[in-house]
Amino acid sequence: MAIPTFVDRVVLHLAAGSGGHGCVSVHREKFKPLGGPDGGNGGRGGDIVLVVDPGVTTLLDYHRRPHRRAGNGAPGEGSMRNGADGDDIVLAVPDGTVVTGRDGRPIADLVGSGTRLVIAQGGRGGLGNAALATKRRRAPGFALLGEPGQASDIVLELKSVADVGLVGFPSAGKSSLIAAMSAARPKIADYPFTTLTPNLGVVEAGDVRFTVADVPGLIEGASEGRGLGHEFLRHVERCKALVHVVDGATPESGRDPVHDIQVIEAELERHGGLDDRPRLVALNKVDVPDARELAEMVRADIEAMGWRVFPISAVTGDGLRELSFAMASLVSDARAAAPAAEPTRLVLRPEAVDDDGFTVTREGERFRVRGVKPERWIQQTDFSNDEAVGYLADRLARLGVEDELVKAGAEPGDEVVIGGEDAVVFDWEPSMHAGSELLGRRGSDPRLE
Ligand SMILES: Nc1nc2c(ncn2[C@@H]2O[C@H](COP(=O)(O)OP(=O)(O)OP(=O)(O)O)[C@@H](O)[C@H]2O)c(=O)[nH]1
Ligand SMILES: [Mg+2]
Missing domain, CATH: 2.70.210.12 (GTP1/OBG domain)
Structure with missing residues (x-):
């Protein structure tokens, strides 16, 4: 699948x-x-x-x-x-x-x-x-x-739902590792920055099932925006563990596994928030003879940094079983330590429901009315029906919109706009007049002369 x-x-x-x-x-x-x-x-x-x-x-x-x-x-x-x-x-x-x-x-x-x-x-x-x-x-x-x-x-x-995040230089073999461990088939190629968005794979090791995500390759200065930048690190913010995937067969001079790990660590540090995540190191491409040799040479140095080291080959499958069981054990430790269920966090946008409030503001020659009720009432009004328009005017008057318009200096004939973007524009007098007639029938409105 x-x-x-x-x-x-x-x-x-x-x-x-x-x-x-x-x-x-x-x-x-x-x-x-x-x-x-x-x-x-x-x-x-x-x-x-x-x-x-x-x-x-x-x-x-x-x-x-x-x-x-x-x-x-x-x-x-x-x-x-x-x-x-x-x-x-x-x-x-x-x-x-x-x-x-x-x-x-x-x-x-x-x-x-x-x-x-x-x-x-x-x-x-x-x-x-x-x-x-x-x-x-x-x-x-x-x-x-x-x-x-x-x-x-x-x-x-x-943000990544992955349990384990793979980090490393471009072409280190992160996507190859996901492909080798799971059913996922991400794009793999021998040029840098093949992966542009993270890939996710599901891995089973013993009775532990967990997800692994790779992150587009990082390079020195990623946090300043070099390469694809470090913004992809937000995908691993919720990972329980990180795995350094290190290219053991890189022909470039000035690169060796220890240095590569340090560069990536510096970028993780600059991104922040990932210090407490346990890490493993996968020295990849040991099917290449030089890489196997190099792995043996640097193993002790990396272990001295406090992390377990796994020489692997994503191509031949060498070492993958050990690595996947080590990942699984970090994941189950983290799951056991995590609080049973995270409390529901809901940041809801504050939106007043049934708010009686409204504002009247002068905008040059016109007056703008904003408010939950007036704007809703506008939408409910069939403007081709005089009686409906009168009913609207009646409601607006009762809410106090007319009073506020008078206070704000509106005069008959002025333009009144109700709402924001798709506002409705009135000449104040004619529409209010219809309402006044209704009010007048009730015979008690002082605004009628
Ligand atoms: N010999 C050998 N080659 C490998 C191994 N793993 C990956 N490669 C090769 O390394 C190259 C890069 O592999 P990818 O898996 O695309 O590397 P990546 O880390 O995902 O690279 P980006 O997505 O660019 O960051 C490809 O040509 C792979 O075939 C391995 O174990 N042995
Ligand atoms: Mg990739």
Whole structure:
């Protein structure tokens, strides 16, 4: 079985479902031509939910299908029939998936099996005219529109789920080692920087099953951006152990295994946060006679650095059994030492739900209104229906938006913008006038002259 390439970062384009529109309908019966309003409400749009599923280990699925859309709510119908809710979409993600906005703003760190996050909320269904009826407004000739679902681009990032990270110079044989130990088939070639994104393989040694990831080759100065840079080291930040893969057969002068390890260690140090990870050293390519000799020569020096040394050949398989069992034992030690279950960490973006607050700001000649409710109400309004527009004006006035506009210096005829990017622009007087008429019917609004 081929293990798919380790995909670690993907941009998802999400659209939650829109709410269904409310219905305008009047009850009809034989011999009773004028019944009450009986238009039902629109259904809720489906949410998009991220759920941690330990069975999922890569983001590959999302790489292939980055656009996801939840179901729309159905519109309401006559005879008080409410529209059905749209279907939610549940997206399974690996444990440890980091969710950010496209601008890099942190949204959530999804840790722990079953952790859920509603990442895009479906729009509310619009109320039908039955639900909008009041004593004073017995037969509303309008209904509310369904709200659009939240649409957003998010970034999913998976810091390596690998238990063991392979580090080393380009062409040391890291990918070859993964290929030799697991079913993964990464690209292998005799030129440097063959690996551009980490590969992941599953290894079994005795009864321990663990994952191994390679990291694109590092060179001196990687932390200053040389070669492919050191940013790939973030893939091994969550590894339980590191293995230095050292080329024992390099023809380059000025390179020997001890020096190579020191250079890589210096880059790890500069990256930071990896000091406490246990390490092994694999001296690779001992099928080449010179390499075998070199391995014997440097073995003691490396062991003096405190690490176990394994002369191996990724090509012939020499020494791989010993190495894999040593890896397995580091992994099981780390698993035994780790706290049973990491607590769920969820950094949720602060988003006010049902917030009564709003702001009115002057922008040159116009006035901008921002706020959860006013912006939602705008979306619910059918602007082709005067009564619906009047209802909107009524709501805005009751929330205090008109008062604040007056305080901010707005005068009849001024442009008022409600919302952010896809804002709706009004000439203040005409739209408010419709509302004032409604208010006027109630006969108590002091703003009416
Ligand atoms: N003789 C011999 N050659 C090997 C061995 N392991 C790897 N090679 C060769 O070394 C070259 C580089 O191998 P890769 O596995 O691509 O090396 P890498 O460390 O993944 O390299 P980058 O991805 O560029 O960092 C290839 O030509 C391999 O065939 C080995 O045990 N013996
Ligand atoms: Mg490679």
